[in-house]
Amino acid sequence: MKEIELKFQVPDSALSGVNEALQALGRAPAIPMHAAYFDTADHALARQRCAWRVRREGDDWVQTYKGLGADAMTRVEENCPLPAPADGRPAPVLAAHSPEVQQALRRALNWPEQAGTPPAALVTVYDTRFERHVRTLDHALGRVAVCLDLGAIEAGAARERLQELEFELIDGQPQALLSLAMGWVQAHGLWLDVQSKAMKGTRLAAQVQSAASDANASRQVQRACQPVPLPAVVQTPRAHLSALLDTCAGNWAELATPRAGWADALALWRQAHPRVSQALAGTPLGNSPQWQALDQALQAALDEPDTAERAAELATSAAPTGWALAVLSHLQTLN
Structure with a gap:
């Protein structure tokens, strides 16, 4: 249930160099990703700095819970495979998670134990749509996945571009990830971004929401993004x-x-x-x-x-x- 990763923004001037470096590691098809992130209208999950999504990854559907970890490169994460939705619309399934994650979600969402279905207030707050280009890097201390994500975060009609490079530890020691990431930072001028896709999606949704809701509600949402x-x-x-x-x-x-x-x-x-x-x-x-x-x-x-x-x-x-x-x-x- 622990994910160790770091995310870096790729400047426009560095994108071609990053692409060439990935191609030098071997060719692999890009994986189309479409995720729906669920929360309440007042962002109950975001206020607890956790996220709940259902994502289509190529032909697979995966539900993920993410919560706070011990430091900037560590998150609590639990992934659960889901069957493809009959109507094509992703929807979260609480029972797919471990009891610990179920309890964390119920607590954050004020979701009673006896209620089997999600609270009516749970909605898709924003989506991400991007292509992921993945390669594996070997290091003396472990193996690391390097993922270039190109696409966008979407909330209503609003859209924010995604152009980021993630390093995720597959196995071994965190120092393997740090060492490999430093090499790419120095070679391509990347910069460390600790704001997750979920945090950016919350900000974007708040901007959309502020145009349609009262000023007090808008301020409540925006506080997490200050x-x-x-x-x-x-x-x-x-x-x-x-x-x-x-x-x-x-x-x-x-x-x-x-x-x-x-x-x-x-x-x-x-x-x-x-x-x-x-x-x-x-x-x-x-x-x-x-x-x-x-x-x-x-x-x-x-x-x-x-x-x-x-x-x-x-x-x-x-x-x-x-x-x-x-x-x-x-x-x-x-x-």
């Missing part, structure tokens, strides 16, 4: 460092597209960054001269943006992603 706040006090060093990294990476994902409120996201990133440095003090990573140089350069760069466009340039540059991959690598050494 800049990521500094974490509350947590119990373990690993959880604390992971939460601070989420704040940094979540806010540079917000900044990647210039939009209103960018200054708040930048301010939170600026506040979280030195706290990561403090949390790493005295650790092997924190004592590394190479890391210290990278960390100090990024800290200095954070003081420079004075417009949304300059903040976006920094957010999508190589420095934050390389910095984050180093922190994630360190996290894998902690209990």
Whole structure:
């Protein structure tokens, strides 16, 4: 029930190079994907940072639950095969999941135990339609699937392009994924995006919903899509460092597209960054001269943006992603 993966945005200028690199790994047909994501109109699942979808993957139908994991590269995930729907319309089946996931979904959706059918308020909030190009990478520490997804997220008439590269650990150690991903980041100028398809779909659905619902409901939905706040006090060093990294990476994902409120996201990133440095003090990573140089350069760069466009340039540059991959690598050494 654990998925270990990282997702990177592919700039337009890098797409042809990424395609060529995939082709060099061998030829394989693209897999058409169409997923329907289910939630309530007020986004009860999204508020719990989990997602529930039914996806057609080529000729197969798969239902998936995703929930929060221990860090930015780990998610709780459970996949269940489903028969093809008779009418072609995907619909979730609670009983397909394990008792643990059933309980999590019932709790998030306020779904009574005695109710066998989904709450009437459960609807398809958004869809994803894309082609997935998959190859397998071998590393001394494990095997990793690299997946190029090209398509769109759709909510009503609204549409947001998908152009991202995922690295998912098939077997072995997370360091295999981190090492391989770093090579592709350096070769193609990718940037780490911790915002899932589900989070982006929720944002897109909220934009559509805001045109048809009252202002108060719109604000409730949009809160989940706002800049990521500094974490509350947590119990373990690993959880604390992971939460601070989420704040940094979540806010540079917000900044990647210039939009209103960018200054708040930048301010939170600026506040979280030195706290990561403090949390790493005295650790092997924190004592590394190479890391210290990278960390100090990024800290200095954070003081420079004075417009949304300059903040976006920094957010999508190589420095934050390389910095984050180093922190994630360190996290894998902690209990």
